[in-house]
Amino acid sequence: MTRLERRHLRNGLLFCLPWLIGFSVFLLYPLVASAYYSMCDYSVLLDPVFVGLDNYRQMLSDPLFGKSLWNTAYYAMFSVGLGLVISLSLAMLLNVRLRGIAWYRTALYLPTLMPVVAASVLWAWMYNGESGILNSLLAKVGIEGPNWLADPSWAKFAMVLMTVWGVGNAMVIYLAGLQDVPVQLQEAAVIDGANWLQRLRHVTIPMISPVIYFNLIMGIIGSLQVFTRAYIMTGATGEPERSTLFYVLRLHNVAFQDLRMGYACAMAWVLFLIILALTLVLTRVSRKWVHYER
Amino acid sequence: MTERGSSDVGSARTLPAVRRLVLIAAAAGVAVLLAWSLVAESGHWFGALAEGHNPNAPRRIIYWEKWTGFEGEAMQRVVDEFNRRQRLRAQRQSGYRPIEVEKVIVSEIGRKFMVAVAGGDPPDLAGLWSNNVASYAEKGAMMDLTETLPKLGITREQFIPVYWGLCEHRGRVWAVPTAPATTALHCNTRLFREVDPNWQDPPRTIEEMDRWAERLTKWRVTTTEGTTEIRRGYCPNVPDDRKRLIQVGFLPSEPGWWRWQWGCQFGGTLHDPNRGITADDPANVRAYEWIASHARKLGPKNIQRFQSGFGNFSSPQNAFLCGKVAMELQGVWMANFISKYAPGMRWKAAPFPYPADRPDLKDTTYCDSDVLAIPRGCPHPREAQEFLRFVCSQEGMEILCLGQRKFSPLAVESERFRREHPHPYIGLFRSLAMGPNVYAPPRISVWEEYTREMANAYNTIQNHPERSVREILGGVRVTMQRALERENRRYDRRIAAAE
Numbered sequence: 001m002t003r004l005e006r007r008h009l010r011n012g013l014l015f016c017l018p019w020l021i022g023f024s025v026f027l028l029y030p031l032v033a034s035a036y037y038s039m040c041d042y043s044v045l046l047d048p049v050f051v052g053l054d055n056y057r058q059m060l061s062d063p064l065f066g067k068s069l070w071n072t073a074y075y076a077m078f079s080v081g082l083g084l085v086i087s088l089s090l091a092m093l094l095n096v097r098l099r100g101i102a103w104y105r106t107a108l109y110l111p112t113l114m115p116v117v118a119a120s121v122l123w124a125w126m127y128n129g130e131s132g133i134l135n136s137l138l139a140k141v142g143i144e145g146p147n148w149l150a151d152p153s154w155a156k157f158a159m160v161l162m163t164v165w166g167v168g169n170a171m172v173i174y175l176a177g178l179q180d181v182p183v184q185l186q187e188a189a190v191i192d193g194a195n196w197l198q199r200l201r202h203v204t205i206p207m208i209s210p211v212i213y214f215n216l217i218m219g220i221i222g223s224l225q226v227f228t229r230a231y232i233m234t235g236a237t238g239e240p241e242r243s244t245l246f247y248v249l250r251l252h253n254v255a256f257q258d259l260r261m262g263y264a265c266a267m268a269w270v271l272f273l274i275i276l277a278l279t280l281v282l283t284r285v286s287r288k289w290v291h292y293e294r
Numbered sequence: 295m296t297e298r299g300s301s302d303v304g305s306a307r308t309l310p311a312v313r314r315l316v317l318i319a320a321a322a323g324v325a326v327l328l329a330w331s332l333v334a335e336s337g338h339w340f341g342a343l344a345e346g347h348n349p350n351a352p353r354r355i356i357y358w359e360k361w362t363g364f365e366g367e368a369m370q371r372v373v374d375e376f377n378r379r380q381r382l383r384a385q386r387q388s389g390y391r392p393i394e395v396e397k398v399i400v401s402e403i404g405r406k407f408m409v410a411v412a413g414g415d416p417p418d419l420a421g422l423w424s425n426n427v428a429s430y431a432e433k434g435a436m437m438d439l440t441e442t443l444p445k446l447g448i449t450r451e452q453f454i455p456v457y458w459g460l461c462e463h464r465g466r467v468w469a470v471p472t473a474p475a476t477t478a479l480h481c482n483t484r485l486f487r488e489v490d491p492n493w494q495d496p497p498r499t500i501e502e503m504d505r506w507a508e509r510l511t512k513w514r515v516t517t518t519e520g521t522t523e524i525r526r527g528y529c530p531n532v533p534d535d536r537k538r539l540i541q542v543g544f545l546p547s548e549p550g551w552w553r554w555q556w557g558c559q560f561g562g563t564l565h566d567p568n569r570g571i572t573a574d575d576p577a578n579v580r581a582y583e584w585i586a587s588h589a590r591k592l593g594p595k596n597i598q599r600f601q602s603g604f605g606n607f608s609s610p611q612n613a614f615l616c617g618k619v620a621m622e623l624q625g626v627w628m629a630n631f632i633s634k635y636a637p638g639m640r641w642k643a644a645p646f647p648y649p650a651d652r653p654d655l656k657d658t659t660y661c662d663s664d665v666l667a668i669p670r671g672c673p674h675p676r677e678a679q680e681f682l683r684f685v686c687s688q689e690g691m692e693i694l695c696l697g698q699r700k701f702s703p704l705a706v707e708s709e710r711f712r713r714e715h716p717h718p719y720i721g722l723f724r725s726l727a728m729g730p731n732v733y734a735p736p737r738i739s740v741w742e743e744y745t746r747e748m749a750n751a752y753n754t755i756q757n758h759p760e761r762s763v764r765e766i767l768g769g770v771r772v773t774m775q776r777a778l779e780r781e782n783r784r785y786d787r788r789i790a791a792a793e
């Protein structure tokens with residue numbers, strides 16, 4: 001290696017050093033440590049005691065592990081589906097040449113900028129069974145609204161419905177994808193006699209399928225880690241009747257209320273493996289329906 | 295031919311200069327950051343250095359406390375008095391370095407305490423809850439005070455027995471009680487006198503309370519003719535879609551802090567040292583069947599809707615303070631909130647009713663207490679113990695309890711304390727603590743988990759009063775027994791590893 005090359009390497013490494021230090025301290029070390037602690041009995045206050053796979057075995061007999069997993073799967077399934085449909089629909093509505101369209105795009109994106117805590121408090125008030133705005137609006141059309149967050153049959157659905165608040169991000173990404181669809185393809189389809197729905201199905205959706213795939217993966221990863229809104233709206237209890245006890249909320253309670261950090265680390269690794277498996281399956285399946293322009 | 299030359303040479307010359315500038319700027323930024331952190335820390339370092347070198351510099355200790363408002367102010371008065379006495383002592387005693395306590399208000403104190411101890415940077419003292427003692431003591435977060443307290447002149451005999459017991463776990467003492475509490479039935483006099491203008495005495499038995507609860511419950515009913523009227527009672531013949539609850543006589547889920555404790559009011563226990571978890575004790579089953587009867591009478595959906603309209607506890611919209619709930623099980627602190635948010639409210643307190651066939655359960659009450667603990671790894675244990683000694687003295691404790699308007703946990707109260715106390719029912723709450731029917735949370739390390747299970751069981755019973763209470767509580771027993779055995783195994787494993 002010449003002197004100049006060594007100098008370049010040294011300078012490059014020096015510039016990378018802050019990131020490397022941050023990566024090692026805040027990502028790599030916690031990752032490795034949590035893998036070790038997941039095989040320990042660790043209360044944070046005392047030294048960890050190695051117990052092998054005991055924490056993982058405990059999960060099999062823990063009824064709340066299964067309950068929280070089911071709640072999270074329910075939430076992910078409906079919130080991702082609802083989010084995808086609504087964000088795509090909004091993006092298509094915003095993909096027109098209209099005077100003031102920028103204002104509409106901004107207005108629909110703004111709710112996404114609200115911090116999750118503030119949005120959760122706001123929605124908790126909106127969902128109030130006695131005086132909430134949702135039930136007031138429903139009452140005007142003669143429908144008696146449910147006790148959204150107090151009724152176990154409605155609480156999870158209420159959380160899913162909140163998803164519409166945060167569709168701004170996906171909507172903007174869809175909008176970018178829609179604007180990338182070649183106009184010539186649309187025109188050719190029109191010439192061939194395709195109607196709006198046929199153009200959507202055979203031209204638009206295939207052309208934006210990579211964007212759909214991206215939003216699907218990101219949506220699943222995000223929804224499987226739902227925590228803040230359940231924590232704020234149910235006081236970290238997962239009430240009513242544990243219908244909103246999501247996986248990460250359960251993990252938080254185990255770690256910081258029960259002081260079983262080892263078990264919590266094991267739960268974290270199981271979640272990671274679930275998300276990894278889902279991502280790999282979706283990536284495999286995506287070869288059939290995602291079309292990349294070459 | 296393109297003009298190569300000056301601009302390209304100029305570009306070639308500027309590149310190293312730009313790179314040099316970037317490197318200098320980066321180095322300067324790092325240097326500024328380092329310098330700033332050094333300066334920020336230097337105050338702490340120099341302070342520590344000065345403390346070490348100045349023979350008269352005060353010995354500072356940090357005390358974490360959770361309370362704000364008048365409760366926080368009461369503790370601040372104790373801290374101020376201690377600091378004043380320390381300064382006086384330093385003036386009189388040459389060479390004595392006074393101890394200076396700095397009180398820091400900390401929210402979520404339980405979690406932060408745990409993190410601080412785990413991180414090796416705990417405060418010198420922390421004001422915790424009594425139900426933290428078993429869990430934190432078992433996990434080694436607190437200093438064992440069993441041998442220390444007698445040397446400070448603090449003994450079990452100085453305290454009301456039940457409160458000393460709250461600070462013990464596995465035969466050792468881990469904290470000292472400070473501001474104690476008991477619970478009693480609180481009644482809204484105005485609502486009672488709307489039904490009976492001559493009403494004087496709160497109900498004594500559960501059956502009497504149930505009768506009053508029915509008379510004090512009001513609905514807004516839409517009649518078949520389309521008019522609206524107010525009706526009292528449970529109105530079982532009116533369908534739910536034509537009636538709206540506007541006032542309830544008694545609602546066990548308000549304030550909802552102790553959903554685990556109803557069995558104890560009926561003479562049940564949640565844990566037995568020989569039998570383990572006893573959530574489905576017959577007395578507990580009876581108590582929760584009584585809870586289910588309330589849900590059947592009012593209707594689960596009506597309760598959910600009604601309760602969702604309650605305001606915050608610490609506000610004039612508190613359900614009891616604004617007259618939505620006529621009777622409530624509450625603690626000694628309730629008088630403070632009444633005088634702050636509803637100063638004109640007329641109310642009475644009385645021992646919580648007992649089942650008529652169990653007169654032995656008369657004056658049953660839940661007891662709880664704030665505690666003061668020294669964390670493991672405390673930087674100044676001797677100084678912290680001095681402050682503990684002052685708080686547990688007659689004078690220190692009465693400054694605190696008078697300020698918080700609670701009774702003292704000490705076995706003996708001064709005449710001045712009794713005379714100056716602003717709480718109209720303080721004698722009642724103290725006498726309940728000294729009585730035979732006092733219960734507290736069981737001192738087991740899985741208590742947090744147990745309260746969550748019991749809260750879930752309570753919600754299930756209230757939302758589905760048709761389900762079997764025995765089965766629901768039986769499920770809690772099985773779950774918690776497993777959890778208790780798991781924690782006992784963890785404890786034994788840790789002891790074995792330590793040996």
